[in-house]
Each structure stands twice: as structure tokens, then as C-alpha cells.
Amino acid sequence: MEIALMGAGICLFLMMIPIMCRIIIGPTAIDRIVAVNVIGTKTAVLLIIIGALFDNVSMFVDFAIAYAALNFLGSLAASRYFNRTRPAYGKGSSMEVKGS
């Protein structure tokens, strides 16, 4: 069981590497924020797995809850920031048909 959990944790970490590449090469800033958001969610999951490996899930699960909530707040704040700064460039409501 320990080996399976260890393997799952390592697989989870290895699959974060393409997402980290997306953080580095992402053409726009929001691409990077999305990738950070995905990595944050997976870190919350990884914390539970680490807790199970250390035989101390009851402590690590609190960290995971806090991490997930803070991750959501972080992506929310970032998207708010982008929403607020850009309309100064004179694009009207985003509901308007683009290119017409």
C-alpha cells in the first residue's frame, strides 16, 4: 500500500512538469494563472497523499483544506485584477459581437 501511494505521489508530481512548462512558455498571463491554479489544486491532493505516507492524515488534511480554499481565492483575485484593469483600453461590454 505504501508503495502504491508513493508511486501515485511521484506520478502526480511528474505530471505537473508539463503544466510547469505551460507556466514558462504560456503566451499570455492568464495561461500562466490557469496553470498555477491547476498545480495548486493538485498540491492540495498531494498533501493528503503525503499525510497518508507519514501516517498523519488528520493533520495534513487541514492543510489541504486551507490550501484549496486559498488557491481558489488566489485565482479569483487574479481574474478580478485582469477584469478591472483592461476596459480602460476602450473595448465596450464584452457581450458585444467582436469583429463586426
Place this chain on the structure above:
Amino acid sequence: MDDILNGLSIILIFSGLIFFMGASVGLMRFPDFYTRMHAAGKGDTLSTILITAGMAAQVLSHFDLVNLFVAIKIIAIAVLIMLTSPTSTHLLMKAGYDDGIDPVTSSGKGGIIDLGGPFIKRIQSDDGESKVKKKSSSKKKSATRKNSV
């Protein structure tokens, strides 16, 4: 009983890893920002739910009161992420759309296609003239756009 729960947890965790692999490869390969959001939003949610469910089964295999609370907390994480992940996807996508990132579309550059709606007739009869006019004009637009395809 313990063996059943352990086996179930391993199956759940590894199916979650497979779906997460789909999400990460999709995040790498999809052509533009909006389609990448599809991979991120969906793959993230299901893989998190599956892995946390697997961990909850794993914790419950040594059953006592403390472990029961821990399992409920782990399920609470899954519910939290199931509620918040689509919201953050939606908000980031809206931010990108307001930011002016052009979507790669198959029908011309950045056009919106009007589907109308299942209740459009009822809404028209409720709201009177103005909405009807607005709707017909936008329908014309979408018709021309579809012709240009």
C-alpha cells in the same frame, strides 16, 4: 473488508491519475487559451474527486471515530473543489475574454453564434416588441456569419 477498501482506493487513485494525465497533456497540446481552459477545468475536477475519494477509502480501512471525521474532511475537500473549480475556470475565462484574447474559431474570427433558446418564443411574447427586434437583428447577423462559413 480492509482489502476491498484498499483495492478500491488504489483503483480510484490510479483512474484519477489517468484523467489528470489527460488534463496535463491537453493543457500542453491544445491550440489556444479557451480550449486549454476546457482541459484544465474538467480534468482537474474529476481527477481531484477520484483521488480524494480513493484517499477517503484508504483512511476508512482502519475504521474508528477519528478516521471517520478525517474521511468526511477529505470528502469536504472534494466537494469544495467541485464547487470552486468551475467557478474559477469561468472567472479566468471571462478575464481572458475581457482582456481581448482572440479565440481560434472555425467560423471566422471571434464571431458569436446565436442559438436562440428553448424558451425564446415565450420570452418574446412576455417581453413585447423591443426584444423581438433585437433578437431578429442578431439572428440576421448570425445567419450572414453562417453563410460566410
Place this chain on the structure above:
Amino acid sequence: MYRTLIFSLLLITWIILSGFLDAFHVGLGVLSCFFVTWLSSDLLFSNRSLRFDNRLKQACRLPLYLLWLLWQIVLANIHVLRISFSPRMREQIQPQIVRFRSGLKSDFEKYVLAQSITLTPGTVTLQIEGDVFLVHAISDVAAKGLMGSMADRVRHVFSTD
């Protein structure tokens, strides 16, 4: 009535998150839940004119909807998996932005519909204005499937009769 409901919901959350069942911790929980309920109980349950048995019916119909939604999430993930591993991806996707009217009234219904659209295969909600939904769809099939039964399902879950 609603205050009692909110108080018990908060207390259940407290007990789950704290994990202790002795008198001191539960007493602290009762005290703080009472304080929060007294201070800000009008944040939850915006429509107070509803009868209570209607709420009960809605609460019974919601889990069935959530089960259906879970199945849709599995389908959506298989869809994403298949597209992202296919070698000729660009021919399989026809990304497009569509817009439609849902005819839903309350904010919570719109929220549930937006979450469901995001979690079902091939579509992500971009924006809601009034009851006009702006949706990014990844293929023609997904965009057509958008007009299916989902808004009806949400309306059925939150119907007040």
C-alpha cells in the same frame, strides 16, 4: 425557521472541521455559530417567501441531479482525454462561441446551470448577462447538445410546486 436551519448547518460544519466532541469545543462552536447566525443569517437562502416543504422537495431533488452531473463529468473527462491524445487534434475540434437564452429566473439557478455547462462535455460558460449565456464550445456537436435538456433539468430541480 430559517435561522434554525442556518444555525444547524453551521454547527455541523464546525463539528466536522474541528473533529473534537468534548464539551469545551462544542460549546465554543455553539457560541460562535450563534454569533454568526445572529450577525449575518440573511446571506443564505435569498427567497424567504418559499414554503418550507418546497425547500424540502428541492433538497430531495438536488442529490439526484448531482448524481447525473457526476456521470456527465466522467463523460466530459473521457472526451477531453480522447481529444488530447488524438494525433490529429485540429480536425476534431471546431472551437466556437455561442450564445443562448436560458429562461431561468433566480441567481442560484443560473449558477447551477453555469456550473453544469462547465462540467458537461465540450462546453464552458464564458459569461452570464441577464439570462443570456455566453458559452465557449469545443465542437459543433457540443454546441448543438447545449440546447438539450439541461436547462429543463435545472428548472425541474428548483421548481416551486
